[in-house]
Amino acid sequence: MATVIKAQRNPKDYEGLKPVWCPGCGDFGVLNALKKVLADLNIDPKDIALVTGIGCSSQISSFLKAYAFHGVHGRLLPVATAIKLMNPHLTVIGAGGDGDGYAIGLSHFLHAVRRNVDITYIVMNNQVYGLTKGQASPTAAFGFVTTSTPQGTRERDVDGVKLALAAGATFVARGFSGDVPQLVRLFKEALQHPGFALVDVLSPCVTYNRVNTYDWFRENILNLDEDPEYDPTDRVKVLTKIMTLDRIPTGLIFKDPSSKPYSRLLLKDPDNPPALEELRVRPELAELQEQFV
Amino acid sequence: MATVIKAQRNPKDYEGLKPVWCPGCGDFGVLNALKKVLADLNIDPKDIALVTGIGCSSQISSFLKAYAFHGVHGRLLPVATAIKLMNPHLTVIGAGGDGDGYAIGLSHFLHAVRRNVDITYIVMNNQVYGLTKGQASPTAAFGFVTTSTPQGTRERDVDGVKLALAAGATFVARGFSGDVPQLVRLFKEALQHPGFALVDVLSPCVTYNRVNTYDWFRENILNLDEDPEYDPTDRVKVLTKIMTLDRIPTGLIFKDPSSKPYSRLLLKDPDNPPALEELRVRPELAELQEQFV
Amino acid sequence: MSEVRVNDLSVRIGGQAGDGSLTTGDLLAKALKRMGLWVIALKDFPSRIRGGHTNYTIRAKDAPIWGPGNALDFLLAFDMESVEIHSGEIQPGGVVIYDNSRGEQVPDSLHAKGVHYLGVPLSNIARSELGLELMKNTVALGVLAELLSLDDTIFHDILASTYGRKGPTVVEKNKRAFDLGRRQAAQAPKPPYRITGNGENPKRLLITGDEAIGYGALAAGCRFLAAYPITPATDILEWMAKYLPKYNGVVIQAEDELAAINMAIGAAHAGARAMTSTSGPGFSLMTEAMALAGMVEVPVVIVDCQRPGPSTGLPTKTEQGDLNHAIFGAHGDFPRIVLSPANAEEAFYLIAEAFNLAERFQCPVIFLTEQLVAMSKQTIPPLDLSRITIDRGKLVREPVQNNEEWPFRRFAITEEGISPRPIPSVPGGMFIAKGSEHLESGAYSESPKNRTLMTLKRMRKLERAKEAVPPPVLTGDPTARVGIIGFGGTYGPILEAMEMLAKEGITTKYLRLRTLWPFPAEEIRRFVQESEIVFVVEQNATGQLRGLVERCVGPQEKVESLLKFDGQPFKPLEIATRIDALLVGPERVPARANRARR
Amino acid sequence: MSEVRVNDLSVRIGGQAGDGSLTTGDLLAKALKRMGLWVIALKDFPSRIRGGHTNYTIRAKDAPIWGPGNALDFLLAFDMESVEIHSGEIQPGGVVIYDNSRGEQVPDSLHAKGVHYLGVPLSNIARSELGLELMKNTVALGVLAELLSLDDTIFHDILASTYGRKGPTVVEKNKRAFDLGRRQAAQAPKPPYRITGNGENPKRLLITGDEAIGYGALAAGCRFLAAYPITPATDILEWMAKYLPKYNGVVIQAEDELAAINMAIGAAHAGARAMTSTSGPGFSLMTEAMALAGMVEVPVVIVDCQRPGPSTGLPTKTEQGDLNHAIFGAHGDFPRIVLSPANAEEAFYLIAEAFNLAERFQCPVIFLTEQLVAMSKQTIPPLDLSRITIDRGKLVREPVQNNEEWPFRRFAITEEGISPRPIPSVPGGMFIAKGSEHLESGAYSESPKNRTLMTLKRMRKLERAKEAVPPPVLTGDPTARVGIIGFGGTYGPILEAMEMLAKEGITTKYLRLRTLWPFPAEEIRRFVQESEIVFVVEQNATGQLRGLVERCVGPQEKVESLLKFDGQPFKPLEIATRIDALLVGPERVPARANRARR
Ligand SMILES: Cc1ncc(C[n+]2csc(CCOP(=O)(O)OP(=O)(O)O)c2C)c(N)n1
Ligand SMILES: Cc1ncc(C[n+]2csc(CCOP(=O)(O)OP(=O)(O)O)c2C)c(N)n1
Ligand code: SF4
């Protein structure tokens, strides 16, 4: 197909509809970083499949120019997985909220990890359900008070990063919307990783979360990228480290250099995407009848 | 209610319908151990709520005498959670297969862990879907060949034990159907734990799994109960240990002595179970109207 | 239309989400209600947090109302977009009050005939005189009060009670804002309205359907709610989260709707009255477990607050498009009961009845409501808790005598199809609650004969339920030639349309279904037979209720669909006009000949 | 009944699950098929692995057959339980062969009139002469062959090809077992049967519906299947897992059915033909995503192999109880197409057409079949791949010209409701596939006007689809007074019942629906109108198809439900008898007066 390849793209080339997020919402940081990375990697918007769930964060699929799929709550990963398998040429990005990914979508998340499907999954983690006006999400701390938990939640918070590591993830990172340059680095590495890449992004909800604010995060995060000693390739050490921290680790947390992507494992001819096949009825298939004779 | 309390019960008192499992199925070990423990703890069958999903293993709810609930595939934990909350006097046991718990039910499993609801959850882990005739379950090793994976699975196996630990579980154990005495010890401790207790049981499917046999397990497990040095109360050390083992750990893997059960956290008056309340319309509720005037 | 309009007033407040128009609206609604009027406050907000146009319509009348009026009398516009969008709906004699702080002007093209445009520098006043732009809301309230010559006292009282917990300074500031607004409007010509109320204030409530459902459930002894947040059902979860724990109940925000309904089933199995609440997408996710409840005969109440579908649809708007799913969704045959309330008042009593029906017939009860009813604040008479009864059906809480047998025959095949239901911990009652086909004991069975008998047993419950469920309500002149059939929140608009038609000499009758399943086939048949033309009024695209009617009477030329599926509730006029259009001649009889055969 | 029965034979093999009767049955079925007969092999197995009674029925006839016969001719019983359960079904002249290795005897109480009982020490022979008890199966086969005077050659050939890969010793052993069986039966009296076949063996296939669906999908270009194991649909997953990867396709065993359908939707969105397959419980779980596919207009094929519900029901038995859900399940209104094949042969061609319809109308297509069709091995003529066509509808694979605009108007409101569908990577085609209500571009919109137009656009597709979907098939005498309506696997039993009735002088006609939605209302109306009595034959408890018929014609005295919901397929006689019972007089006309009004 004849496409005009621009020499180098810039973030403007990925501009979608005007975001309707609250001013100051952390998700702006994700959007901006993503546009920058896609431009840096010079990926044609038409070759991007951006798949989102439901939530404030998931609206990002309208704000970035790409082939967008805005599906149902919690099921973006199955959709994204299949898109990648049917067309490995595409850059497939899944993006959604912490409710979307760690509550209703938790099972799909860990099964996508198991499959090590070569997509990037961005979770905009704000400890609340933004779109439904501020109920506690699974990452809200024990005791967090919201309209649905007036006495404070009575459930321990889950950490997507730890779960991903325990489930055998090959790429795990965490960013912070208040640090876009780091996000750019993390997204870039995630997009280039040959396997499933989780980037959990601490992305404050300025409207419904008055506890986990930008300032609160600044005080409570520990940027592992700044630690020259830190070795992100040893799963056990990594897990030990982050389980013992009293702060929230950010940065490139873990990366398995030997990762093999699912699409290559599954497809007989990954270079000829099934999605692009010119379908016709193949007469030779008639031979398969022999087994029934 | 006037019930005749027997001095001491014995396993026969819990005998249910005749099991229809294949001769030699690992699930017999679980059933026998469970009957023994319940007798040892002298729990009246009427005070047991046994909740199961769907699968060979889940049929256990017919083979043990109790108040049984045989629900749908993968959703036994939500059912069990609510039963416990509405009647904390009951001993609530959830039991099912690895497909039930770690495939379709994975999300509920980890959310039950987060809630630390005071029930015991037994997973009969045979690496296959027994009832549907032998497809790979999520605990099947990479490459495992079955009818649904003729080229071998292309997904890493998940380990419920690791995930539970990463999700903050307060009690994690693993047994082996070939070692009933150990199962008895583990079940006993699990049933007495004031919180969510996972017992993953290696329970061979003699019909569809020709790889992970009794003998195979005997060669591949490491019984931590036999290690006097092992400290099951330090989550990080535990996780480090089991992540580095080249064998499958069994025994009491982890226990948080400070665990507080969910039912006590949620119910205002846990000693008066809502399920047993004599319902009547309370006139004082009329006062709540004031807020709408 | 220059005569003075008495006691029927529609005020819309428009602005950007987060502008505070909801608060203003609530204050106004409360004030009008306290004056003794019947008020409804309708939210029309975007499904996103900021930067979207939102509006709130307050309607007040000296008679009960349950939906929007035909036109607006006042528009309070915090931005020009609001004027643009809503100007066309203002009727002659009405007023548009707009913020002209930045010199905004209403362009001539938007000027509607007979409408008065009043620019007030609302934000400027709020900022300069009160130091807080958000106070423009209260200023605007003052403007309104002045134009309508409303009394200060009630407003001052309400400001005091609303802002009381923020301290006396805030209260005082708000009173000042209100007075400033009044003063601003003192010179403007008074529009032709008279709002008096009837002076009485019989402690009426201003309550949403969601709140009424939560409250009614609590009153009926519900002790367990598991739900996942979703508009427009979230308010049930939030209301109950606040109150249920006080009564030793539990509210769980589940990880998803699959968990929510399975939890509710577990709680009900344990012996508590249990419920789950959701909207379309979540309701679809509950499908499998609904069938489970049908099979294990667990009494569970499922509230579905409908919004436009399919899929995510329009999360904050209204529709009645889940009717088919409520009745026919899920694999296999099992009994279920589907109820639907007309408004918040009925929701309160009907949800209580839902628990009785669930326990009497040991099956899932689906409580079908819709955004209009669920989220609008409605004025209702005080609720009478003594009208609620509790009937737990064949629940067994005492030890089962002479029963050493195990398993207990929980699914005994009885004549009426209902069997004794012991709960865990009852001696002698142990059984297997099995989701597969089972014998009377709950033990699995593949016997064809047993399968047949068990299926018939379950379905027989529905036959019995037919006599126990709330029958349809007939309103209007029973001898009228023109009939209307509807359910749920079309109630208010239909009643008003009937009044409008009556004024034109067209008498109508209206059959309102409170029970959608088992379907009141006999009543429908009779009603259709006794009408010359029947309008099936519903808010969906395919005429789902009409489809049910056709099962009873077949496709008939005289049955007309009156559909609306744009996310907005019906206006009375829309219904009246469309009915009127199909009647001809001085006698206003059905224009059969003119209508094409479907 | 002592005349010789020619070429219609039913043999049942009964024993404990795991006894090996499936293998024996398969060998016998193959042999009979190779003789030129039409064979169907029906599994009736328990939903557990061991220790449950299981049986396998092989029926062979010299004409096409798609269901069980009315009675059994032979019973091969590996245990006494089998004799107990099935003895009553053997017709006079038939034979029960039972294993009497441990001295078992058939009690007198079980002896049926005219049935011959033949004890053979099957296990003993197998153990002592062949050293392997499991070989009793092949011994039994020899007994059967001898009693029916069947030729050795075909059996020896089949044993060789079946056991070939286990080595020549195993083959030889099996041949010996067969011969031993023959010898054992040599003295027994020959029962009154003649099995000849027509000598021809035109390469007919012995194939299950599941296999045919997998094969047909592959042939139609399906490149993606995501599914979760569930009886009776698992065989589709397993067949495709074997073959799809060879054609650069992918089969994923998903973590659950929610994932499975969302994966299929993703694959279809990407541009591949994609499918998911399941049964009742999984189908219910797919409800939410089905609505998503409707809203984003993604062509996805959903196969539902029905089994008795609700909930887990009877996992290994047959039923047609998901019809309502297929048509009315899920929240909100959206277009969908529901197809149902009569047998494996039609399944092959119809599934291929399902992909065309899905892509032409850009909506979910539900392929409704049932355990009887899905899991029975059926003899069908060779499949003709040239009958399959591929029509991808408005798929856009070429760069969109002159389109720098973004988003592309993927949901353009067209007259027919269908819009161009570019796939990711097509230049200029980028759009937002949105599950909420949207503009033509896919951008979110709450505009009431747009909502109305978009809903109508989507629903218009269904109007168009009406002309494209496979119309009902009319069989029998079009002028007959007695009509039958049915769908799916009741096909075979109905055809045979019609033959039986014809023999008694009752002519009938039969309208078989291949498309259940959009419902063929006009055809139904005409058919009912032109019949004096109409039987709606279906396998569920509430008459789901009848309900649809009533939507078209209203409740009519002349429409009768003929239901079966015990998990077993209809026998021709059951249908014939129940029809016969409602006809009276020498003319066999509908006994209207005798029937009570429903
Ligand atoms: C099945 C289903 N359940 C519930 C909802 C309602 N809902 C919309 S967004 C949302 C949660 C949003 O939280 P999160 O995923 O954290 O995203 P955020 O808005 O915080 O970015 C919910 C529950 C839905 N759309 N679908
Ligand atoms: C929703 C749903 N999907 C699929 C099935 C079919 N099914 C029955 S049991 C089972 C898996 C059993 O595996 P596991 O949970 O490991 O139990 P096991 O039989 O191995 O003990 C499946 C997929 C079902 N009953 N319900
Ligand atoms: S509500 Fe929170 S998450 Fe949603 S847009 Fe506003 S700030 Fe962002």
Ligand code: SF4
């Ligand atoms: S199939 Fe496997 S898991 Fe099932 S009963 Fe037999 S041995 Fe046990």
Ligand SMILES: [Mg+2]
């Ligand atoms: Mg969030």
Ligand SMILES: [Mg+2]
């Ligand atoms: Mg298993």
